[in-house]
Amino acid sequence: MVSDTKPTAVVLGGTNPHIRLIELLQARGWRVVLVDYLDAPPAAPHADLHVQESTLHPDAVARVARAQNAELVIATCVDQANVVAIQVSEELGLPHPYSFATASLIGNKGGMKGRFAEANLPTAQHIFLGEDDVTDLEARIAHLTFPMVVKPADSNGSAGVRRVDDLEALRLHLATAFAISRVRQAVVEEFVEGAELSIDCFVENGRAKIVLVRRKFDMLNVPRDKVIQSTGSIAPWPLEERLDEVEEILSKLAAAFELDNVPMLVQAFLNDSGISLIEFSPRLSGGTGSAVTKMISGFDAIEASLDSWLGNPVQVALNPSGLWLMTNTVYAQPGTFDRVEGVDALIDNGTIARMLPYKTAGMEIGNDMSTRSRVGAFLVTGPDRETVFARTRTAIDQMEVYDTQGNAIMRKDIFGQLAEAD
Secondary structure (H helix, E strand, C coil): CCCCCCCEEEEECCCCHHHHHHHHHHHCCCEEEEECCCCCCCCHHHCCEEECCCCCCHHHHHHHHHHCCCCEEECCCCHHHHHHHHHHHHHHCCCCCCCHHHHHHHHCHHHHHHHHHHCCCCECCEEEEEHHHHHHHHHHCCCCCCCEEEEECCCCCCCCCEEECCHHHHHHHHHHHHHHCCCCEEEEEECCCCEEEEEEEEEECCEEEEEEEEEEEEECCCCCCCCCCEEEEEECCCCHHHHHHHHHHHHHHHHHCCCCCCEEEEEEEEECCEEEEEEEECCCCCCCHHHHHHHHHCCCHHHHHHHHHHCCCCCCCCCCCCCEEEEEEEEECCEEEEEEECHHHHHHCCCCCEEEECCCCCCEECCCCCHHHEEEEEEEEECCHHHHHHHHHHHHHHCEEEECCCCECECCCCEHHHHHHC
């Protein structure tokens, strides 16, 4: 029986990383109520109570928080859920690490890009469009150069993000982006070449301190105008002599959005011209990100994020393990997910270090090769680069995803990391 003396925390989103958040809260003496619209999200068995409501509806979340007499409403790794958590926390007078105004600005890619420009931060040339702006589209993009990237202003993950190479494709994918966006807006920006990096940092006393850098792999055999997505990443990716330069830009980024004592996840391209910011969020990495960060750097990003929400100052202390680590995202063809086979044997023989499920049996797999098409991810570690590439190849060969009809549906043809290993 749950003690009435325990404070209650409401966690928004039953994703795998939130299992660790729930466990940390419980270890600190909190009762945890999980809000997630799914019947059986991965984190549900770990919470004290699962309330089936959407994390994207502030009124519903506020009702749950009031009914549960919550003293904390928190989300740590889902962009739009973070915005709702900040909104509800501000409304109810609960602790939160930054304002709802800031969360709303960052939660809309058009607003975010606008602030990049105001702060003179390096980013691709871009425009911000609403549905009514497409009548003179050709004039509006006259100063931009193809290829370009279209993004819904406020979507989760990679939904609706597409590369376009001409005006016809731009019009087509803008219509899709507007349909996905809740505010019916989109960003169009020039395509930037370079190594795509995912940078985890924490802002301590106004200084963005880099915790871990991952280099992402492109998805193969999927048209670039269908999806811009990654099949995984390798870490640590050394910045070497460019570390101070990048940290200085990230510190300017934090200052531009008045952020301190918060994690930041920054997506950027790095080439000979320097760094070009894609987008960022004041949160830790989703999916395998927080597990990878702790395994390589020794920094517990989830615990730091919890302290950030509670207003406890965080000191960034790294304890690198010396490991190389590759994250490999498992995508599947559309259908109803049933199971992944081969994982236990691969863990037992040391080929993979960990499997992180994103779906439970009965959940639908999307058909657009975006976040909704992912069924999980596995981590491969090793003492050097060559070992992690070899173990990844073995794991992909021996693993399989099945739908409820018994069909093998894992997309084994898309892994960019295998092309690089050759």
